[in-house]
Structure formats: structure tokens, C-alpha cells
Amino acid sequence: xxxxxxxxxxxxxxxxxxxxxxxxxxxxxxxxxxxxxxxxxxxxxxxxxxxxxxxxxxxxxxxxxxxxxxxxxxxxxxxxxxxxxxxxxxxxxxxxxxxxxxxxxxxxxxxxxxxxxxxxxxxxxxxxxxxxxxxxxxxxxxxxxxxxxxxxxxxxxxxxxxxxxxxxxxxxxxxxxxxxxxxxxxxxxxx
Numbered sequence: 001x002x003x004x005x006x007x008x009x010x011x012x013x014x015x016x017x018x019x020x021x022x023x024x025x026x027x028x029x030x031x032x033x034x035x036x037x038x039x040x041x042x043x044x045x046x047x048x049x050x051x052x053x054x055x056x057x058x059x060x061x062x063x064x065x066x067x068x069x070x071x072x073x074x075x076x077x078x079x080x081x082x083x084x085x086x087x088x089x090x091x092x093x094x095x096x097x098x099x100x101x102x103x104x105x106x107x108x109x110x111x112x113x114x115x116x117x118x119x120x121x122x123x124x125x126x127x128x129x130x131x132x133x134x135x136x137x138x139x140x141x142x143x144x145x146x147x148x149x150x151x152x153x154x155x156x157x158x159x160x161x162x163x164x165x166x167x168x169x170x171x172x173x174x175x176x177x178x179x180x181x182x183x184x185x186x187x188x189x190x191x
Contacts, residue, residue, distance in 0.1 A: 016044045020183045025124075027068070027175045029131035030101045030168075034065040034179050041186050053189040061182055068178035072171035076139070079167015085143060085160035092146040093139040093164035100138020104131030132172070140165040 019040040026033030038061050045053050076097075077090040085093075111126035143164035147157035 012047070016040060017187070020186060024176060024179045024183055025128055027072075027179045028128050028172060029105065030072075030097055030135045030172060032069055034068040034175065034182060037179060037182050037186070038062060038065045044190065053186065057185075057189055061186070064178055064182055068175045068182075071178075072175045075171035075174060076164065076167040079163045079165075079170065080143060080160060081163075082167070083160040083163020084156060085147060085163060086150075089143050089146050089160055089164065092142040093168065096142025097135045097139035097168055099142075100134035100136070101131040103138070104134030135172075136165055136168060139168045 020037055023033040023035075023037035023040065026036055038058070041053065041061055042058055045051075045055070045058060050058075073094065076093060077087070080086075080090040080093055107130045108127045111130055113126070140161040144157045144161035147160045148154065152160070
């Protein structure tokens with residue numbers, strides 16, 4: 001192999017590995033990071049003739065990705081139900097969470113630059129924490145406000161909001177754990 005081809009192989013492998021970890025971070029802000037991990041692995045496998053990792057492994061990743069993405073929303077809805085909220089409250093919790101994540105993501109670049117003073121950990125926390133925190137706050141507020149608008153007392157609305165928050169955090173945590181397992185399996189299969 002020529003030096004240029006070797007350099008491109010190393011660069012492609014580095015992009016592949018970094019994208020896997022970006023997928024895990026994406027799950028923490030409520031984005032479909034497991035889908036990113038799956039697509040990244042499919043592209044890598046296609047570049048290697050579906051031999052590394054094999055096609056059947058991609059099917060396993062597809063199943064895990066579907067489970068992770070549906071469990072996130074299911075746990076959020078179950079949390080709302082446990083707190084006395086309705087199906088519409090679950091929908092508003094989801095909308096509020098996404099809106100909060102988007103607002104938080106708009107602050108991430110600036111906070112990541114500020115985080116440079118704390119090194120790599122500062123950059124990661126500056127990029128991940130704002131969307132995660134504002135997604136949780138957005139889900140809580142959307143649930144709380146919707147429940148108030150339907151005529152519930154503030155204490156009942158707060159209970160539904162906290163339940164939405166707890167369900168959302170449980171869903172995000174489960175999705176992040178499943179995404180981490182996916183990355184571990186992919187790396188152990190590929191390298």
C-alpha cells in the first residue's frame with residue numbers, strides 16, 4: 001500500500017471510532033445516537049465487504065438500536081403515567097424535552113470553548129451538560145404547564161412533571177447504556 005492509502009485507512013478508522021463515541025454522547029442529549037452508531041458500523045462494514053463486522057452482527061445492532069430508541073420514549077411515557085399524567089402529557093413532555101435539548105445545544109459550542117480551560121473534560125461537559133439539563137427542564141415544564149392548563153391543581157401538575165422528568169432521565173440513561181454496549185461490541189468485533 002502506498003503512504004497515501006495507508007494514511008486514508010488510518011483516517012477513516014479514526015473517524016469511524018470517533019463517530020461511535022459521538023453516538024453515545026448523542027444519546028445523552030436525547031438524540032438517536034444508537035442510529036448513528038448503527039449507520040457508522042454499516043458504512044464501516046460495507047467498506048470491508050460486510051466481513052468486518054459481518055452482516056449478521058449488523059442485524060443484532062439493528063435490534064438493539066430499535067430497543068434503545070423505543071425504550072427511551074416508553075420509559076418517559078410510563079413515568080408520566082405513574083405521576084398521574086395523560087398520554088397528551090407524555091407527548092408534551094417529549095416536545096418540551098426536545099425543545100430544551102435544542103436550546104441547550106445552542107449554548108454548547110460557547111460553553112465547550114469556555115470548558116477548554118478545564119481540558120478535555122471541560123469541553124465534554126460544556127457540550128453535553130447544557131442540552132441534557134435543558135432537555136430535562138423542558139420536559140418537566142411542558143408537562144407541568146400542560147397539566148395546569150387541563151385544570152389540575154399545582155401539586156398534581158408538579159407530580160406529573162417530576163414523573164415525566166424521572167421517566168425521561170431513566171430512558172436517557174438506559175439508551176446511553178445500550179449505546180455504550182453497542183460501541184463495546186462493535187469495537188471488540190472490528191479490532
